[in-house]
Amino acid sequence: MAYARRMSGPDQFSHHGAVLAHRFLPGRGPLIVFLPGYMSDMTGSKAVALADWARTEGRAMLRLDYSGCGASGGAFLDGSIGRWTEDALALIQHVWPQGPVLLVGSSMGGWIALLAGLRLKDRLAGLVGIAAAPDFTVWGLTLGEAERRQLDKQGFFTRPSDYGEPYRYSRALIADAPARLLLDGQIGITAPVRLLHGMADDAVPWRLSLDIAARIVGSDVQVRLIKDGDHRLSREADIAALIAGVEELL
Numbered sequence: 001m002a003y004a005r006r007m008s009g010p011d012q013f014s015h016h017g018a019v020l021a022h023r024f025l026p027g028r029g030p031l032i033v034f035l036p037g038y039m040s041d042m043t044g045s046k047a048v049a050l051a052d053w054a055r056t057e058g059r060a061m062l063r064l065d066y067s068g069c070g071a072s073g074g075a076f077l078d079g080s081i082g083r084w085t086e087d088a089l090a091l092i093q094h095v096w097p098q099g100p101v102l103l104v105g106s107s108m109g110g111w112i113a114l115l116a117g118l119r120l121k122d123r124l125a126g127l128v129g130i131a132a133a134p135d136f137t138v139w140g141l142t143l144g145e146a147e148r149r150q151l152d153k154q155g156f157f158t159r160p161s162d163y164g165e166p167y168r169y170s171r172a173l174i175a176d177a178p179a180r181l182l183l184d185g186q187i188g189i190t191a192p193v194r195l196l197h198g199m200a201d202d203a204v205p206w207r208l209s210l211d212i213a214a215r216i217v218g219s220d221v222q223v224r225l226i227k228d229g230d231h232r233l234s235r236e237a238d239i240a241a242l243i244a245g246v247e248e249l250l
Contacts, residue, residue: 203231
């Protein structure tokens with residue numbers, strides 16, 4: 001494993017053959033970790049706003065790009081929920097080998113946050129989900145015949161996205177997902193959890209956050225619904241609600 005700090009670009013860390021881009025902000029713990037959504041990266045508005053707040057407050061924070069995403073190396077089509085969870089855990093161990101961790105996961109990042117939280121065990125200080133989307137390969141990714149042919153022929157299929165370039169879903173993602181499912185039983189997290197969800201979200205049903213909350217074994221779990229909030233939850237008021245939830249758990 002190799003590590004190098006650059007003056008302008010993100011930090012780099014080699015893990016499983018890919019150079020992972022990340023930005024670590026030293027400060028007081030628990031370490032705040034932002035986990036991006038599908039085909040997103042650490043430069044999104046929520047991640048940057050949270051990092052700006054952490055810097056002002058003297059808080060430790062880690063932003064990261066999964067392998068094949070953003071500024072990280074590796075092929076996106078080799079990525080999966082399991083691999084990206086391992087990327088996140090490796091970077092946490094690298095920058096913050098001991099001490100409590102607070103995970104913040106957006107959309108798919110909420111799935112990864114739940115998986116990583118289970119692995120962190122007693123080190124998990126809390127978890128904040130933003131339209132968390134565990135198991136989206138089950139409830140949100142039913143394949144049509146044309147998509148199955150595309151997957152067989154080229155190893156991935158595409159769907160239009162309202163958030164930029166079309167989404168690509170790979171054979172690796174589909175094959176790995178069944179081993180990462182969480183909504184078929186209890187979720188053994190006992191740390192405090194806050195789940196933010198917009199009721200105008202057209203990508204992830206807001207009732208999913210209620211299901212997640214019901215399955216988490218801990219008692220300190222709250223779902224906070226924003227009636228006019230969309231999937232992004234990136235308006236000024238939405239980001240203020242996010243920061244308030246993080247601050248509460250810190």
